[in-house]
Amino acid sequence: MVDYSVNGSVAVLMVNNPPVNALGHAVRVGLKTGIERGAKDSRVRSIIIIGKGQTFPAGADIREFGKPSKEPWLTAVGNLIKTCSKPVVAAIHGTCLGGGLEIALFSHYRIAVSSARVGFPEVTLGLLPGAGGSQRLSRLTGLPVAMEMISSGRHVPARKAKEYGIIDEIVSGDLLKTALKFAQEVQSRPFKDRCLRYKVVPNADRVEEYASAALTQVKKKYKGFEAPVACVQAVRSSAELSYEEGMKRERDLFLQLGQSGQAKAQQYAFFAERAVTKWQMPGGSYKTAKPLPVRSTAVIGAGTMGSGIAVCLLSAGLPVYLLEQNEKFLQSGVKLIESIMAGSVKLGKVSMETAKRAATLLKPTLSYDDIKDVDLVIEAVFENLDIKKEVFSKLDKICKPSAILCTNTSTIDINRISSATSRPEKVVGTHFFAPAYHMKLLENIYGTKTSPEAVATVMKLGKTINKVPVLVKSCHGFLANRMNAPFSSEAIFLVEEGASPQEVDQVNEDFGMPMGPFKVRDLSGIDISWRINREVAKVLGTSITKETRFLGGNRYCGLNDDFYDKGRYGRKTGKGWYLYEKVGGKTAVADPEAEEIINSYRQSRGIVKRKITPQEIFERQFYSAINEGFRILEEGICNMPEEIDISWIYGFSYPKYRGGPMFYASQIGLQRVYDRICHYHETCPYSIHWVPNRLLKKLAENNVPFTQWANHVSKSKM
Numbered sequence: 001m002v003d004y005s006v007n008g009s010v011a012v013l014m015v016n017n018p019p020v021n022a023l024g025h026a027v028r029v030g031l032k033t034g035i036e037r038g039a040k041d042s043r044v045r046s047i048i049i050i051g052k053g054q055t056f057p058a059g060a061d062i063r064e065f066g067k068p069s070k071e072p073w074l075t076a077v078g079n080l081i082k083t084c085s086k087p088v089v090a091a092i093h094g095t096c097l098g099g100g101l102e103i104a105l106f107s108h109y110r111i112a113v114s115s116a117r118v119g120f121p122e123v124t125l126g127l128l129p130g131a132g133g134s135q136r137l138s139r140l141t142g143l144p145v146a147m148e149m150i151s152s153g154r155h156v157p158a159r160k161a162k163e164y165g166i167i168d169e170i171v172s173g174d175l176l177k178t179a180l181k182f183a184q185e186v187q188s189r190p191f192k193d194r195c196l197r198y199k200v201v202p203n204a205d206r207v208e209e210y211a212s213a214a215l216t217q218v219k220k221k222y223k224g225f226e227a228p229v230a231c232v233q234a235v236r237s238s239a240e241l242s243y244e245e246g247m248k249r250e251r252d253l254f255l256q257l258g259q260s261g262q263a264k265a266q267q268y269a270f271f272a273e274r275a276v277t278k279w280q281m282p283g284g285s286y287k288t289a290k291p292l293p294v295r296s297t298a299v300i301g302a303g304t305m306g307s308g309i310a311v312c313l314l315s316a317g318l319p320v321y322l323l324e325q326n327e328k329f330l331q332s333g334v335k336l337i338e339s340i341m342a343g344s345v346k347l348g349k350v351s352m353e354t355a356k357r358a359a360t361l362l363k364p365t366l367s368y369d370d371i372k373d374v375d376l377v378i379e380a381v382f383e384n385l386d387i388k389k390e391v392f393s394k395l396d397k398i399c400k401p402s403a404i405l406c407t408n409t410s411t412i413d414i415n416r417i418s419s420a421t422s423r424p425e426k427v428v429g430t431h432f433f434a435p436a437y438h439m440k441l442l443e444n445i446y447g448t449k450t451s452p453e454a455v456a457t458v459m460k461l462g463k464t465i466n467k468v469p470v471l472v473k474s475c476h477g478f479l480a481n482r483m484n485a486p487f488s489s490e491a492i493f494l495v496e497e498g499a500s501p502q503e504v505d506q507v508n509e510d511f512g513m514p515m516g517p518f519k520v521r522d523l524s525g526i527d528i529s530w531r532i533n534r535e536v537a538k539v540l541g542t543s544i545t546k547e548t549r550f551l552g553g554n555r556y557c558g559l560n561d562d563f564y565d566k567g568r569y570g571r572k573t574g575k576g577w578y579l580y581e582k583v584g585g586k587t588a589v590a591d592p593e594a595e596e597i598i599n600s601y602r603q604s605r606g607i608v609k610r611k612i613t614p615q616e617i618f619e620r621q622f623y624s625a626i627n628e629g630f631r632i633l634e635e636g637i638c639n640m641p642e643e644i645d646i647s648w649i650y651g652f653s654y655p656k657y658r659g660g661p662m663f664y665a666s667q668i669g670l671q672r673v674y675d676r677i678c679h680y681h682e683t684c685p686y687s688i689h690w691v692p693n694r695l696l697k698k699l700a701e702n703n704v705p706f707t708q709w710a711n712h713v714s715k716s717k718m
């Protein structure tokens with residue numbers, strides 16, 4: 001795990017623990033023995049720590065967290081480095097993160113190649129640097145930088161790290177060779193004063209000012225997360241306490257966070273995000289299918305979603321033909337793209353160069369002839385099967401045979417769309433979430449005839465455009481929207497029965513959702529849900545009228561339709577469930593006119609308003625979604641609960657510190673969740689989504705641990 005060799009007068013400790021050289025127990029033992037050996041070795045006058053392969057250690061081995069800790073701890077290894085009688089040089093490439101940066105900061109010198117990145121990402125795992133990082137970094141960089149770096153987990157490029165004082169020298173050429181030269185040079189220099197613990201924290205007297213600014217910022221930016229606040233407190237203690245006391249404070253905070261549910265959930269989410277990349281479908285998987293190259297693209301429909309999708313592609317440097325049905329819509333799409341880009345530049349999310357390049361890569365058109373040679377097309381026209389079929393039939397005729405034809409439909413079964421083409425194997429769903437340029441989820445959907453090659457192509461595309469792709473099998477609503485349907489319907493039923501949209505939204509926001517379901521409806525457009533409901537009715541061979549109380553045997557509430565009829569489509573019309581300051585406004589306030597629509601809806605149907613508790617609001621929305629999640633697993637729409645949780649985190653901004661709805665259910669206890677679902681099945685019997693799921697029942701009765709749920713999933717997908 002750590003290879004010891006001597007080159008002239010320099011000992012080289014080469015960490016060899018692929019893929020990221022994580023500081024697991026064996027590596028810590030190896031480093032300890034290596035330093036001890038180097039200190040005793042009479043040939044050796046200085047020591048290098050370096051990573052083999054891709055990277056310097058990228059942190060502790062996260063898989064060891066929560067298990068009984070085994071000595072030596074990282075702090076003990078670090079103390080050996082710090083007090084070593086010979087100078088220790090950390091030679092950095094790749095990612096020097098978390099425990100890796102702790103090791104580097106314990107070392108007497110740090111050199112790095114320019115492509116290296118350093119950081120303390122512990123906060124993203126619900127933790128803080130636990131081996132003294134919060135005490136040492138501030139002594140190097142000063143309090144504001146240390147507070148920002150540690151509470152954000154940001155990876156800092158080597159050059160910036162040099163400006164901050166973290167890196168002593170940026171080097172080029174072969175890292176080991178350069179490090180050997182450097183390590184020889186420093187042998188004659190005094191190095192005891194290089195030990196960071198003896199340094200004074202710069203501007204320590206301004207700690208109150210810095211800490212209060214940092215706390216205000218993190219509470220706003222990372223609302224609900226415990227770790228960022230603790231990170232600021234830990235750094236703060238480096239200025240307020242002695243080094244020893246500061247170390248103790250950091251350790252106490254680390255242990256507190258380590259025991260919190262948030263850390264467990266965030267660490268689960270870390271591995272879940274990686275697990276979903278290992279996709280499988282009948283006839284292929286991430287291991288066997290090869291993606292086709294995507295060098296040029298087209299987006300059909302330049303509305304809300306089409307424009308956002310175009311921005312994603314353009315930002316990744318891909319040329320985009322933007323095709324609309326007429327000049328007016330085309331121009332408004334182009335304007336939308338320009339304004340999204342300008343907004344992203346203003347927020348520092350996109351560089352000016354990227355925005356300028358994007359403008360040259362965008363090719364607005366009204367002609368299908370222009371797109372005949374593109375590698376991949378994404379359709380984002382109205383959510384109407386007939387229109388989509390017409391578009392796909394045209395694409396089939398015009399596009400080159402190898403082109404991948406994608407649809408951004410939010411609900412329609414891919415098989416119904418691909419049936420309009422002669423190449424259903426090339427048709428795949430690429431479902432973006434609104435706003436497409438911001439939300440990270442890309443729900444990729446395969447139909448019965450979609451080829452693994454087409455799937456591999458859109459899974460890779462997802463990574464290229466910086467999304468988190470999750471693969472699901474086609475069904476009505478797919479994974480995310482199918483689960484969201486009961487969640488969202490229950491929100492309306494609750495208002496129908498007596499809650500206000502504000503009360504429902506508040507419960508969701510208190511739980512950690514960034515926006516309640518009514519604010520979300522206003523954002524995505526009440527006209528969109530209106531259209532979706534009509535499509536559902538069409539599939540069911542029926543239609544929706546003022547009298548509709550059941551759709552397909554399921555409870556139906558027409559409140560959304562009343563808002564639609566009044567032209568209240570949400571933000572886009574300046575009013576929906578809320579009132580906005582202007583058309584396209586963002587500030588939602590309660591609107592007496594909306595309340596009036598709700599009241600008259602209730603009156604006209606003889607509904608007597610009742611008081612509904614926050615607990616009932618929470619359970620009816622989240623538990624109905626969880627029940628649907630188990631149905632999705634049971635049917636093999638996805639392979640594992642991680643795919644559901646990641647879809648919620650990146651598609652609906654579900655709070656990562658709760659892990660995702662399925663993980664949350666495992667923490668509540670499946671028996672309790674199952675019992676409450678049975679209760680609502682009795683009290684709200686008119687919704688199919690309350691029929692208690694059999695898989696959930698089985699897992700609850702047998703007390704099956706979360707890690708084994710996937711073994712009970714239908715294998716029809718493989």
Ligand SMILES: CC(C)(COP(=O)(O)OP(=O)(O)OC[C@H]1O[C@@H](n2cnc3c(N)ncnc32)[C@H](O)[C@@H]1OP(=O)(O)O)[C@@H](O)C(=O)NCCC(=O)NCCSC(=O)CC(=O)CCCCCCCCCCCCC(=O)O
Binds near residue numbers: 022059097102274
């Ligand atoms: C490094 C990356 C940026 C690389 O990204 P990429 O190339 O995209 O690869 P990935 O697909 O992400 O990863 C590849 C593969 O590697 C796995 N992996 C990655 N990182 C880790 C890891 N750190 N541990 C384990 N496994 C890892 C990943 O899962 C993939 O495998 P797969 O899942 O099978 O596909 C990127 O990977 C990345 O960002 N990684 C995480 C970096 C990170 O977060 N680092 C920080 C970790 S936390 C840390 O370092 C904290 C510490 O060091 C704490 C030390 C404190 C010790 C002191 C405690 C004091 C109290 C103890 C006292 C107790 C006793 C008492 O006194 O009572």
Ligand SMILES: NC(=O)C1=CN([C@@H]2O[C@H](COP(=O)(O)OP(=O)(O)OC[C@H]3O[C@@H](n4cnc5c(N)ncnc54)[C@H](O)[C@@H]3O)[C@@H](O)[C@H]2O)C=CC1
Binds near residue numbers: 306325391408431434
């Ligand atoms: N709005 C949302 O939150 C989300 C919507 N979706 C899906 O994305 C698709 C598009 O939705 P929005 O962008 O919201 O709709 P939109 O109404 O904002 O835009 C649709 C655009 O398609 C154009 N169009 C219609 N027929 C066309 C044709 N034959 N050829 C070329 N252009 C045509 C229209 O002129 C319009 O500009 C739908 O399938 C919807 O279900 C998916 C995820 C989220």
